[in-house]
Amino acid sequence: MVKTAIVARSLFGTGVSCFVGRLLLSAYFMGHRPTTPQIELGRHYAFNQHGGVVYLTQGESLFLTGLFWAAAILMAVGASMFLGSRPPAIGSQKSN
Numbered sequence: 001m002v003k004t005a006i007v008a009r010s011l012f013g014t015g016v017s018c019f020v021g022r023l024l025l026s027a028y029f030m031g032h033r034p035t036t037p038q039i040e041l042g043r044h045y046a047f048n049q050h051g052g053v054v055y056l057t058q059g060e061s062l063f064l065t066g067l068f069w070a071a072a073i074l075m076a077v078g079a080s081m082f083l084g085s086r087p088p089a090i091g092s093q094k095s096n
Contacts (some may be wrong), residue, residue, distance in 0.1 A: 013079030018071035
């Protein structure tokens with residue numbers, strides 16, 4: 001059970017890291033990407049962040065989406081593993 005808890009916490013921590021990385025990368029993109037599409041450079045994927053729109057390449061857009069989903073899945077799997085590995089509370093067992 002101890003190894004499962006360690007793996008679960010590691011997965012959850014990695015998910016949180018992905019989420020924070022996505023937040024930081026989003027903030028970077030909002031300050032350093034063009035506000036008008038640049039078709040010749042491949043920057044035509046609109047990224048709307050609280051009303052501000054910048055245009056990203058396909059790779060940048062896919063990377064942000066991938067970070068979001070990786071964070072969500074890793075955090076969910078880590079949390080479910082951790083909660084599933086805990087022993088039952090005292091008094092929660094059914095008596096026959």
